Amino acid sequence: MTLRIGLGTNTFGRTSDEAASRAVVDAFVDAGGTLVDTADTYGESEAIVGRWLAGSRWREQVIVTTKVGNHPEYEGLSTNSVTRGAEASLRRLDIDRIDLYYAHYQDDSTPIEESVRAFDALVRAGKIGRIGLSNFTPHAIAEWLRVADEGGYTAPIALQPHYSLLHRRAYETEYAALARDAGLEVYPYRALGGGFLTGKYRTELDLEGRARGAGVRGLLTPEGLGVVDMVRDVADAHNAPASAVALAWLIHQATVTAPLASATTPDQLAELVAAEALHLSTEEMAALTVASATYA
Numbered sequence: 001m002t003l004r005i006g007l008g009t010n011t012f013g014r015t016s017d018e019a020a021s022r023a024v025v026d027a028f029v030d031a032g033g034t035l036v037d038t039a040d041t042y043g044e045s046e047a048i049v050g051r052w053l054a055g056s057r058w059r060e061q062v063i064v065t066t067k068v069g070n071h072p073e074y075e076g077l078s079t080n081s082v083t084r085g086a087e088a089s090l091r092r093l094d095i096d097r098i099d100l101y102y103a104h105y106q107d108d109s110t111p112i113e114e115s116v117r118a119f120d121a122l123v124r125a126g127k128i129g130r131i132g133l134s135n136f137t138p139h140a141i142a143e144w145l146r147v148a149d150e151g152g153y154t155a156p157i158a159l160q161p162h163y164s165l166l167h168r169r170a171y172e173t174e175y176a177a178l179a180r181d182a183g184l185e186v187y188p189y190r191a192l193g194g195g196f197l198t199g200k201y202r203t204e205l206d207l208e209g210r211a212r213g214a215g216v217r218g219l220l221t222p223e224g225l226g227v228v229d230m231v232r233d234v235a236d237a238h239n240a241p242a243s244a245v246a247l248a249w250l251i252h253q254a255t256v257t258a259p260l261a262s263a264t265t266p267d268q269l270a271e272l273v274a275a276e277a278l279h280l281s282t283e284e285m286a287a288l289t290v291a292s293a294t295y296a
Helices: 018-030 045-054 079-093 112-124 138-151 169-182 193-198 213-219 222-238 242-251 266-277 282-291
Strands: 006-008 035-037 063-068 098-103 128-134 158-160
Touching: 006 018, 018 045, 018 266, 045 063, 045 079, 063 079, 079 098, 079 112, 098 112, 098 158, 112 128, 112 138, 128 138, 138 169, 193 213, 193 222, 193 242, 222 242, 222 282, 242 266, 242 282
Parallel strands: 006 035, 035 063, 063 098, 098 128, 128 158
Antiparallel strands: none
8 A cells, every 4th residue: 555645754863763753754764654755955855865765675666756956955946056056965865766747946046047957967967867846836837847848848747835724725725736736746845834734733732842842832822723633533533543534624624645744753653644545425525625615
């Protein structure tokens, strides 16, 4: 069984040390996971993933994705930044090819034609397998696709948008149709709303000492807590973790390929993996959609 969940590794080397990070990724692939997502700005994450890959038997099964464009040494999407950023990521990951390489952020100071050619050159050189875009406007995505098509360059095949029960409007109104029409695979990040959809943040006191506390403070509203309450109601009906319900709702979305989520322990990972076997009814899907209507 292949999991329709990608493992986000932004916690590696930050909120989980290397040993804990290795335990998480071991548990992920043992459960059928294949997509491991990192970035050159996630601190030690790429290096930890690289050392794990070097000592594992899973390299041929694992899809390694990383990103370029936001690192202080390789900022933007110029030919120089993209090329040097890829080389640096390849060294940290200790691999010969990045399976899926994302332009991390839109760069309005570099002509899209230059960026398209830079990524295409990496594909032709065998240094990356496929191309993805993250944090781009719909117009910029369409322009990248147009330039690639008209110039005969390698086109992006993936989109990594911010999308969850708590962040729906932008994706559903601006990106979903574009992704469907262009045949783009979609891998949403912040799929658990920065951890808010797990239900562990209910009051200001719950935020104290939490690494992600500041990022979810704005969700402590009647509307935000209402979404969490519905997620927990559905979770209780299935005797499942709240995080699994939030991920299952995304998995059920027609344009979503696999949501990305992170874990700091194998036990947390098991809660995420539970989403794969969770079959939400039409009524439960509708209830979650209605509860999160404020965000749509």
